Amino acid sequence: MYVAVKGGETAIANAHSLLADRRRGDRSVPALRLDQIVEQLALGVDRVMSEGSLYDRELAALAIVQARGDMIEAIFLVRAYRTTLPRFGYTRAIDTGAMRVERRVSATYKDLPGGQLLGPTFDYTHRLLDPELAAGADVAEPLQRETEAQAMPRVSAILAREGLIEPDGEMPGDRVPGDITREPLEFPMARDIRLQALSRGDEGFLLALGYSTQRGYARNHPFVGEIRIGEVELELDVPELPFAVPLGTVRVTECQMVNQFKGSAKAPPQFTRGYGLVFGQSERKAMAMALCDRALRATELGEDVVAAAQDEEFVISHSDNVQATGFVEHLKLPHYVDFQAELDLVRRMRAEYEARGNPTKIDEKREAAE
Amino acid sequence: MRGQEARDQAQRKVAMATLAQSSGDDIARLWDESGLPSEAELLRGPETGLVTLRGRIGGGGAPFNVGEATVTRATVRLPTGQIGHCYALGRDRQKAKLAAIADALWQDPARRNEVETRLIAPLQAALATAQEKRRAETAATKVDFFTMVRGED
Numbered sequence: 001m002y003v004a005v006k007g008g009e010t011a012i013a014n015a016h017s018l019l020a021d022r023r024r025g026d027r028s029v030p031a032l033r034l035d036q037i038v039e040q041l042a043l044g045v046d047r048v049m050s051e052g053s054l055y056d057r058e059l060a061a062l063a064i065v066q067a068r069g070d071m072i073e074a075i076f077l078v079r080a081y082r083t084t085l086p087r088f089g090y091t092r093a094i095d096t097g098a099m100r101v102e103r104r105v106s107a108t109y110k111d112l113p114g115g116q117l118l119g120p121t122f123d124y125t126h127r128l129l130d131p132e133l134a135a136g137a138d139v140a141e142p143l144q145r146e147t148e149a150q151a152m153p154r155v156s157a158i159l160a161r162e163g164l165i166e167p168d169g170e171m172p173g174d175r176v177p178g179d180i181t182r183e184p185l186e187f188p189m190a191r192d193i194r195l196q197a198l199s200r201g202d203e204g205f206l207l208a209l210g211y212s213t214q215r216g217y218a219r220n221h222p223f224v225g226e227i228r229i230g231e232v233e234l235e236l237d238v239p240e241l242p243f244a245v246p247l248g249t250v251r252v253t254e255c256q257m258v259n260q261f262k263g264s265a266k267a268p269p270q271f272t273r274g275y276g277l278v279f280g281q282s283e284r285k286a287m288a289m290a291l292c293d294r295a296l297r298a299t300e301l302g303e304d305v306v307a308a309a310q311d312e313e314f315v316i317s318h319s320d321n322v323q324a325t326g327f328v329e330h331l332k333l334p335h336y337v338d339f340q341a342e343l344d345l346v347r348r349m350r351a352e353y354e355a356r357g358n359p360t361k362i363d364e365k366r367e368a369a370e
Numbered sequence: 371m372r373g374q375e376a377r378d379q380a381q382r383k384v385a386m387a388t389l390a391q392s393s394g395d396d397i398a399r400l401w402d403e404s405g406l407p408s409e410a411e412l413l414r415g416p417e418t419g420l421v422t423l424r425g426r427i428g429g430g431g432a433p434f435n436v437g438e439a440t441v442t443r444a445t446v447r448l449p450t451g452q453i454g455h456c457y458a459l460g461r462d463r464q465k466a467k468l469a470a471i472a473d474a475l476w477q478d479p480a481r482r483n484e485v486e487t488r489l490i491a492p493l494q495a496a497l498a499t500a501q502e503k504r505r506a507e508t509a510a511t512k513v514d515f516f517t518m519v520r521g522e523d
Contacts, residue, residue, distance in 0.1 A: 055423065055439035056460065086419040088441055093424040093433040100501065102508050110515055118511040144506035154429045168428030177424065177433050191427060192434035199436050236421055240445070240455055243379055246387035247421065247441055248459035254429065277425040277436055
């Protein structure tokens, strides 16, 4: 039975105005502007875009402020906003080989066309807190180096020449890519749908699962074939124009994980691959995604499914942090009637238990004290 | 398709790409300086919606959906009859409207040169400068490997 109970409206309204006050904080401290967040908390903005599954920096910055810096709440806000907009269509597939590269490293080849470009990375920093940053010191302009523009083919293309690596993942020729925003999840799922779910999946969850594969749960000997970060152009086919209309550029991170593979009944010994593609500069997430993508291909490659990271239903059903937070956090909402029913049930079970001659623990303690 | 038509389409696409990548502020500032007319009838929008980005498995394999992006579009008709379109990432409605008018003016042979020299060329120059700066900054972080010689001989 559902019993409607009214009440709490004033408390709720007052709680929301208290939230607004605490969000603003000390009024003598200047309020944050969105452009400050976009420019100076750029990787936080990128995470909200990636897991909110919406590329729009200003909206992600607004969500971060509105959520007081709670990233999952910010991601929730962005997801909710998405549902209010009409859809114009699907872009043409981006070409990461033509990326305007801002960072590109490979752990498998030292010398490769285009070279190793470290870009704006935390790698090799000493991880010491910087008091000068706290004091607001000026920052020097970065150095520039004059070079000829060089083509930067994907490392996977270089490995492919030897024939020791599987090709880029193919799907049946006439397949229209599945879309989890249009159709409910069904298991087992095709790799294209899995990648869509992973790309918006929770970074922490995918990181932990990726880590588990390195520690021996579904070990698959990964190497970073390549990580590249940079801007790619987007094009959309529209009926009113005879050519694909250019929309502008977005920044993405791509990770090509290369995995040693002994071979199985289904595939010869070779290098297999996991793929990660994420909005913004999100290197850890792209790597975790690639590790999970590879682990989830266990069945396709004829491997035994023995670990959590290989269990598609487990991974994909729990990778979405908006769903996860919704279900966990709903537990704090009023369950008064449910709980009353359970209380009644436990009282009856306890009475029956005692009626069968079993003393309760409380009675035992009392007897011991006496 | 005849050669001239193909060249025109390619050039129009470059102009549209330039407008889509440029900031609304830059377009508005150049527009004010250009003296280009901005009278046009709005046939659609400006309106904001979503496009779904597609990537390819492994970089070059089968397509998959990555996530959505905001896009604002507008369609206008000039008093002289040309119809112009704009689709651009983001939610800048004023930019979409101006870019659609620029696309319509571009299709008017009497105006094309003006649009190219006063609007598209300066925007392209600004984009190229910014891109070249980023490329040079990235190039400064390129690793130059060298081999350590160990031992006496």
